[in-house]
Amino acid sequence: MADASGPASPMSAPAAPLRRKMIAGGSALLLLPVVPRLARAATILAVRTWPADEYTRVTLEMDTELKAEHFTLDHPFRLVVDIEGLRLSPAINDLVSKIRPNDPYIGSVRAGQNRPNVVRLVFDLKQDVAPQVFTLKPIGEYKYRLVLDLYPKVAQDPLMALLKDAENDPLAGILENLAQNSPTEAPIPSVEGQKLPPLARNRQPDTPPPQPRAAPGARPGRPILIALDPGHGGEDPGAIGSRGTREKDIVLQIAQRLKKLIDAQPNMRAYLTRDRDYFVPLNVRVQKARRVQADLFISIHADAWIKPSARGSSVWALSQHGATSSAARWLAKKENDADLIGGVNLGAHNAQVAKVLLDLSTGAQINDSIRVGTQVLNEIGKINQLHKNRIERAGFAVLKAPDIPSILIETAFISNPQEEQLLRTSAHQQRIANAVLSGIQDYFSAHPALARRE
Numbered sequence: 001m002a003d004a005s006g007p008a009s010p011m012s013a014p015a016a017p018l019r020r021k022m023i024a025g026g027s028a029l030l031l032l033p034v035v036p037r038l039a040r041a042a043t044i045l046a047v048r049t050w051p052a053d054e055y056t057r058v059t060l061e062m063d064t065e066l067k068a069e070h071f072t073l074d075h076p077f078r079l080v081v082d083i084e085g086l087r088l089s090p091a092i093n094d095l096v097s098k099i100r101p102n103d104p105y106i107g108s109v110r111a112g113q114n115r116p117n118v119v120r121l122v123f124d125l126k127q128d129v130a131p132q133v134f135t136l137k138p139i140g141e142y143k144y145r146l147v148l149d150l151y152p153k154v155a156q157d158p159l160m161a162l163l164k165d166a167e168n169d170p171l172a173g174i175l176e177n178l179a180q181n182s183p184t185e186a187p188i189p190s191v192e193g194q195k196l197p198p199l200a201r202n203r204q205p206d207t208p209p210p211q212p213r214a215a216p217g218a219r220p221g222r223p224i225l226i227a228l229d230p231g232h233g234g235e236d237p238g239a240i241g242s243r244g245t246r247e248k249d250i251v252l253q254i255a256q257r258l259k260k261l262i263d264a265q266p267n268m269r270a271y272l273t274r275d276r277d278y279f280v281p282l283n284v285r286v287q288k289a290r291r292v293q294a295d296l297f298i299s300i301h302a303d304a305w306i307k308p309s310a311r312g313s314s315v316w317a318l319s320q321h322g323a324t325s326s327a328a329r330w331l332a333k334k335e336n337d338a339d340l341i342g343g344v345n346l347g348a349h350n351a352q353v354a355k356v357l358l359d360l361s362t363g364a365q366i367n368d369s370i371r372v373g374t375q376v377l378n379e380i381g382k383i384n385q386l387h388k389n390r391i392e393r394a395g396f397a398v399l400k401a402p403d404i405p406s407i408l409i410e411t412a413f414i415s416n417p418q419e420e421q422l423l424r425t426s427a428h429q430q431r432i433a434n435a436v437l438s439g440i441q442d443y444f445s446a447h448p449a450l451a452r453r454e
């Protein structure tokens, strides 16, 4: 048998079934009893890459928790990751083919057996990075994950993304002004090892605090800014329908449709907390909305329940004191688990900012959220059955911006076969986007002065 050489030629061997790997491991143990680590080499179950402008993630999923050490090299920029307890395998080589040409950070990757039980990955980079390397315990469908997040050395300002969108926009000047005068209490989301962009760095620490912001009506020309937050993404697929429809894909499509509608309004602009398939931690979604000084935050989701008969749309606001029902509590927990499944490097993100957000939730924010949520619910009720006839409340982490009215829309039940089918169609996605826009317009025309509280 050509591939019977087993561990001697792991680079060229085809994917071996588990049984043969175990036999190979057994014979290695007999030959090399003093290196028992070899016999326990971890198995790579899957390799995934999630390239995005904000950061690129590489995930190695394995049957054991493995330690990894990493360092960076300059001229040219490289990231070197040594994974202990691993031998080269076809799965590792699979990683090489999973690097996409349009990856903003990774040019290519090489894998080699650095020491008997250490695999070295060398990432050839397109630019300098602030790497985050961490492990995650099994959760949901996943076993152990080793996660490599490659962030740009200089953090990206969400306001700049807004400006990039605004090229040729008659409102570009106003948005630029907004960027230059953004309040210090809404910092640029960043991770350990990232520098802040020059605009933010140049601000003197003793700059007087910015003037309290008035409602959009009092700021002529400044557009109403809506932060649209498509739930889940990347490692976190969200709920999955019986036909395999993934919540993360549907909600991104709906958010993109809604953004187009909002941007076509003369006095409104939309900002997406994620614009493609990668994971954004819940508190980063909130930080981004605050950074762009959004007047409204709308998180977009699709519901799931054990019984496929459950159906209908629902709209949610934050509750500080318990959920409106046990089903509501269950739902909020499911949505808040996004960070566990999506995978957050605890400690790398600005935990202090996150904590401040949690402590500042206000009754005023919640009252405004209920107002806007009720309008949106009314409009959605015209195009889809409602799950509940009034706005519901639970402790969703993503609704905790203290100063931005925030709602979460469960557009429909992806676990209901009829609604799953509807969610897949562009016509129904467009109907949902139209309804949400109408709800937003109803709210701002009825309560212009409530658009933003201090």
Ligand SMILES: [Zn+2]
Binding pocket: 231, 232, 238, 239, 247, 301, 302, 335
């Ligand atoms: Zn969701």
